[in-house]
Amino acid sequence: MSMQLVTGNHAAGHAFGLAGEANRTARGAVCGIYPITPQTEIVEYVAKFSFSKGAVVPVESEHSAMGVCLGAAMNGARSFTASSSNGLAYMAENVMVASFYRLPIVMAVVNRTLGPPWNIWADQGDSLMFRDFAWIQLYCETSQDVADTSLLAFRLAEDPRIMLPVMVCMDGFIISHTSMEVELAEQEQVDRFLPPCNVPHKLDFDQPKTMGGMTFPQETVAHRHELQEAMGRVPAVFEEHRERFRDVFDRDLAGAVEAYYCEDADTIFVTSGSISTTMRDVIDKRRERGDDKVGMVAIKMFRPFPVDRIRELCAGAKKVGVLDRNCSADRGGIFWQEIRAAMQGGGHPLIQGYLTGVGGCDVIPKTVHEVVDDLLGRSEAGEPVWKGV
Amino acid sequence: MSIEAVPVNFDPDCLLRPGNTNCGGCGMSNGLTMLGRALEDEHYSMVIPACCGIVTAGAYPTTGYNVPVVASTFASSPAFASGVAAVNALNEVDDGGKRHVICWAGDGGTYDIGMATLSAAAERNEDLIYICYDNEIYGNTGGQRSSATPLTARTATTPRGKGEGKKNIIKIMAAHRIPYAATLSIAHPDDFRRKIRQALKIKGFRFFLMHSPCPTGWKTEPAETIELVSLAVRSGIFPLYEVFDGENYRINVEPDGTDPEEYFDKQRRFRGPEMNISSVKRFVEARMKRLKRLESVSEFDAD
Ligand SMILES: Cc1ncc(C[n+]2csc(CCOP(=O)(O)OP(=O)(O)O)c2C)c(N)n1
Ligand code: SF4
Numbered sequence: 001m002s003m004q005l006v007t008g009n010h011a012a013g014h015a016f017g018l019a020g021e022a023n024r025t026a027r028g029a030v031c032g033i034y035p036i037t038p039q040t041e042i043v044e045y046v047a048k049f050s051f052s053k054g055a056v057v058p059v060e061s062e063h064s065a066m067g068v069c070l071g072a073a074m075n076g077a078r079s080f081t082a083s084s085s086n087g088l089a090y091m092a093e094n095v096m097v098a099s100f101y102r103l104p105i106v107m108a109v110v111n112r113t114l115g116p117p118w119n120i121w122a123d124q125g126d127s128l129m130f131r132d133f134a135w136i137q138l139y140c141e142t143s144q145d146v147a148d149t150s151l152l153a154f155r156l157a158e159d160p161r162i163m164l165p166v167m168v169c170m171d172g173f174i175i176s177h178t179s180m181e182v183e184l185a186e187q188e189q190v191d192r193f194l195p196p197c198n199v200p201h202k203l204d205f206d207q208p209k210t211m212g213g214m215t216f217p218q219e220t221v222a223h224r225h226e227l228q229e230a231m232g233r234v235p236a237v238f239e240e241h242r243e244r245f246r247d248v249f250d251r252d253l254a255g256a257v258e259a260y261y262c263e264d265a266d267t268i269f270v271t272s273g274s275i276s277t278t279m280r281d282v283i284d285k286r287r288e289r290g291d292d293k294v295g296m297v298a299i300k301m302f303r304p305f306p307v308d309r310i311r312e313l314c315a316g317a318k319k320v321g322v323l324d325r326n327c328s329a330d331r332g333g334i335f336w337q338e339i340r341a342a343m344q345g346g347g348h349p350l351i352q353g354y355l356t357g358v359g360g361c362d363v364i365p366k367t368v369h370e371v372v373d374d375l376l377g378r379s380e381a382g383e384p385v386w387k388g389v
Numbered sequence: 390m391s392i393e394a395v396p397v398n399f400d401p402d403c404l405l406r407p408g409n410t411n412c413g414g415c416g417m418s419n420g421l422t423m424l425g426r427a428l429e430d431e432h433y434s435m436v437i438p439a440c441c442g443i444v445t446a447g448a449y450p451t452t453g454y455n456v457p458v459v460a461s462t463f464a465s466s467p468a469f470a471s472g473v474a475a476v477n478a479l480n481e482v483d484d485g486g487k488r489h490v491i492c493w494a495g496d497g498g499t500y501d502i503g504m505a506t507l508s509a510a511a512e513r514n515e516d517l518i519y520i521c522y523d524n525e526i527y528g529n530t531g532g533q534r535s536s537a538t539p540l541t542a543r544t545a546t547t548p549r550g551k552g553e554g555k556k557n558i559i560k561i562m563a564a565h566r567i568p569y570a571a572t573l574s575i576a577h578p579d580d581f582r583r584k585i586r587q588a589l590k591i592k593g594f595r596f597f598l599m600h601s602p603c604p605t606g607w608k609t610e611p612a613e614t615i616e617l618v619s620l621a622v623r624s625g626i627f628p629l630y631e632v633f634d635g636e637n638y639r640i641n642v643e644p645d646g647t648d649p650e651e652y653f654d655k656q657r658r659f660r661g662p663e664m665n666i667s668s669v670k671r672f673v674e675a676r677m678k679r680l681k682r683l684e685s686v687s688e689f690d691a692d
Binding site: 027028030032053054055057058059060061063064065066067068069070071072073074075076077079093094097203204205208209210211212213214215216219 | 432434436443444446447448449450452453454455456457458459460461462464465467468469470471472473474475476477478479480483488505506508509513
């Protein structure tokens with residue numbers, strides 16, 4: 001294990017390379033690739049990697065990049081790709097096929113504002129567009145988190161109890177292009193951590209089947225029900241593999257939900273991605289400075305949404321503020337909506353939404369202090385508060 | 390009324406099983422049967438986009454196909470197939486030999502929505518066989534125009550006859566300089582078989598265009614399907630030829646001077662006043678001349 005200065009993109013590319021190589025003992029690795037800022041470096045990294053049993057297919061569009069992954073996974077290979085923003089939107093039709101076919105594809109998403117007008121900065125609106133597609137979604141906070149989560153993603157996706165694709169998301173530029181100190185995994189460790197990929201329903205020449213022909217409503221509802229059940233198993237299986245990660249790598253990996261000072265906090269902020277780091281600093285300052293009992297729930301796992309854990313952590317809070325780097329026009333922040341739904345039931349705290357960082361606006365400590373002040377001074381919840389407008 | 394069970398001879402080696410859902414007289418049924426026979430002892434899987442060809446399989450959990458099939462999204466069969474082929478190539482030894490990948494797609498998936506994906510896979514010279522069964526219409530959605538629909542044909546979206554002619558898809562594919570492109574006719578099973586066997590000897594992107602009558606969309610008699618494709622070859626409307634490396638043309642069946650009118654007369658889709666048979670004849674003659682010219686300058690290794 002070596003400590004290096006790397007970006008989020010490098011961390012993801014490195015993990016994908018090692019994970020692909022680790023499957024040399026099974027049916028190998030295949031990756032369909034197409035560039036878009038800010039994820040391009042990831043697919044370039046993968047294209048440079050020399051796999052002993054792998055193929056990188058440089059296609060003409062994101063729709064085909066995912067198409068290649070689908071065909072490869074259906075033929076039993078480990079497969080992965082990366083995209084952002086409009087690339088992801090263009091890929092959409094094949095994105096849903098991955099989960100409908102229960103293929104354990106891993107995709108890095110470097111979150112970028114959708115356009116036009118063209119804007120390359122961070123906004124989670126691209127991956128959140130797929131929240132209802134039965135993909136597991138993990139939002140990373142640091143490059144280290146990207147490196148570790150990308151590896152865990154394969155283990156989770158390929159677990160026979162799950163068999164679902166995973167998106168590993170990171171804020172464009174803030175994570176993807178900022179060098180941070182990261183402990184990068186070695187091939188030997190990844191070989192131990194990831195068992196060979198086995199897609200149980202891969203193309204079978206002895207018992208030929210037609211995958212994806214017609215189904216009637218009664219089979220389709222059963223299929224959707226199975227997707228729902230598999231999603232429900234994810235939090236527990238995630239914890240199991242996190243345990244295994246500790247064994248192999250000798251350190252912990254950021255959890256599905258990270259709590260910060262939640263035990264005694266009466267005001268809790270819900271964050272995701274790089275905003276969690278800024279919030280942690282702000283909370284430290286507030287705690288040092290005086291008696292603001294503020295805490296944080298940093299969410300990594302957005303799908304499935306860890307409702308029970310969040311309710312538990314927020315049980316003692318009087319107020320909850322949710323910071324969203326995205327906006328569902330009309331309904332406001334998507335995390336805010338999810339938190340409101342999760343906290344349903346008698347006696348829930350005051351829940352206030354903050355639209356911070358939409359369209360890539362900077363969320364600096366000052367922005368976060370303003371959010372904290374706003375919530376501390378509130379006696380009732382209102383419409384989401386926009387920052388940066 | 391009682392329904393009697395029809396005894397069927399189930400041939401496990403046949404690609405298309407009894408019980409598939411094709412309309413009577415569908416050209417695809419003959420095409421799939423001929424394809425299965427030509428591929429007899431080969432190992433292959435198929436990728437089929439949204440089109441009548443995937444409905445052919447019937448509804449889950451049954452299947453009308455005797456090989457592994459994966460349905461792709463409408464535009465994506467060459468991309469899916471590239472993924473399948475990549476894994477086959479990595480595992481040829483473990484799999485005990487070569488496994489082929491066949492895309493079986495309609496003209497909508499080929500000439501229209503899948504054009505970019507198809508072009509890209511051809512440009513990468515992916516090791517796969519692509520067969521377009523060309524029924525010159527969107528059959529699955531009830532018979533709308535495609536860019537393979539011929540001039541003046543009436544479809545659900547060209548109620549006054551189509552104002553544009555067909556794309557020349559073989560020319561487009563040849564322009565990619567793929568190793569092999571050819572037309573197929575279910576009225577010429579020997580030629581059909583020879584070309585599929587020929588394709589098996591070649592590595593890289595191989596493209597076929599199969600003329601595929603659709604009685605439902607063409608408003609033709611199901612029993613006349615073979616007669617129609619036969620007339621199309623004899624009159625030069627659907628020439629049988631092959632192109633090697635995008636350059637070298639060989640005509641496989643010489644038209645015998647049959648009047649194209651015989652072909653058009655049998656189809657109610659061409660009955661509108663906009664049908665101009667003399668201009669069609671001029672077009673057919675000019676195209677045959679051009680093919681002959683290309684053949685005359687083609688070079689083949691002496692074999
Ligand atoms: C992206 C997308 N758009 C539209 C459709 C609806 N659709 C399904 S099959 C089809 C037409 C297929 O035509 P063709 O490829 O010629 O095959 P055929 O049905 O004639 O066999 C259409 C428009 C779809 N499945 N996916
Ligand atoms: S609609 Fe046409 S192409 Fe489709 S199954 Fe029927 S005859 Fe064949």
